C-alpha cells in the first residue's frame with residue numbers, strides 16, 4: 001500500500017506507513033532473519049554496491065523489516081509538517097540496536113576532535129556518560145548548562161566558538177524539566193549550529209521537534225514507541241536527506257549499531273497502538289500526578305502538568321499533553337522512598353519506562369549511578385528522588401497501590 005491517499009490521523013499513519021506489498025501477500029511484515037541478500041549476477045552485486053541499483057546487500061547495512069519500522073517512525077515525526085518549500089516534510093530514519101547506538105551514530109557522524117557539544121544538565125544517564133566518557137576520549141568536549149535560561153545559552157554559544165552542536169533532551173530524565181526547543185533552536189541556528197533532540201520521553205505523538213527547525217531527532221524505541229518492553233532499540237531521524245543517505249548512513253554501517261529483524265517486528269507492532277496507548281498513559285498520568293501532589297507523605301512532585309512546575313508553560317507550548325512521566329520525593333527522603341518502593345504490590349520495580357505497566361525506579365542508585373553525587377545534586381537528581389512511568393492499568397488500581405505503599 002502506498003501513501004497516495006492522504007492520511008489525516010496519526011494512528012492511520014502509525015498503522016499503514018510501512019506497509020508494502022510483502023512477499024506471499026503476507027498481511028504483516030515478514031521477519032527477514034537473514035544476514036545477507038543474494039545477487040542474480042555479479043553485475044547486479046556491483047551495481048548495488050555502487051548505489052546504482054536499489055536493493056538490500058547485508059543486514060548491517062539495512063534489512064526490509066527495519067525499513068518498515070524506519071518508514072513508520074519517519075512518517076510519525078513528519079506527520080502534518082512541511083518543509084521550507086511548503087511540501088510535506090521528508091525524513092530519513094535508521095533503526096539501531098539501541099538508543100545508545102542511535103546517539104552514537106548521530107554524534108560521531110556530526111562531530112570530530114576539537115568540537116564541543118552544548119547540552120542541558122538534566123540528561124538520561126547513558127547520554128551523560130557517553131558524551132563525557134566516550135566522546136571525551138575522542139577529543140570532543142561537552143559544556144553542560146541550564147538551557148532553560150536562554151540568556152545563559154546564548155552567552156555560552158557566543159563565548160565558545162568550538163560549539164558545533166546543541167543537544168536537547170526534553171522532557172528531561174528524570175527531573176521532567178522542559179527545554180524550549182523553538183527558542184534554543186532559534187539561537188543555535190543564528191550561530192549556524194546543529195540541533196539534536198532526544199524525543200524518547202515525548203514520542204512524536206506528544207511533540208514533534210522537526211516543527212522547530214532541528215536537524216536530528218533520536219529515540220530509544222525501547223520505551224513508548226515499542227510500548228511493551230519487548231525489545232531494546234533506537235532510531236536516528238534526520239531531515240537533510242543528503243547527509244542521512246551519505247555520511248550518517250556510512251557511519252551507521254561502520255559503527256555496526258544496526259537493529260535485528262525480530263526486534264524491528266516487535267517495534268512495528270507496538271507502534272500501531274501508539275496513539276491509543278499514549279492517550280491512556282496521559283489520562284492516567286494526570287490523575288496520578290494530582291494524587292501524589294495532594295498526598296501528605298509527598299514533599300514534591302515533578303510533573304509539567306502541574307501549574308507549580310517551573311516548566312509548565314514550556315510544556316504547554318510544545319507538547320500536546322504533559323505525558324505519563326513524573327518524579328517525586330517523599331517527606332522522609334531516601335529511607336522513606338526505599339520503604340515505599342518495597343511495599344508496592346502491583347507497580348513494577350524496574351528501570352526503563354513507557355511500557356504498558358507502571359514502572360518505578362530510583363535514579364540515584366539505578367539509572368544515574370554512573371553520574372557523580374555532586375553532579376546529580378546540581379542537576380536536581382536528589383538521593384530520595386523516585387521516578388514513575390505511569391502505565392495503562394486501570395487508574396484506580398495504580399492509586400490504590402501507591403496509597404497503600406505510602407501509608
Ligand SMILES: *Cc1c(COP(=O)(O)O)cnc(C)c1O
Pocket residue numbers: 098099100101124126127169173198200201219220221222223232233234
Ligand atoms: C532509555 C533512554 C536512552 C537510551 O536508550 P537505550 O535503548 O536504553 O539504549 C536514551 N535517552 C533516553 C531519554 C532514554 O530514556
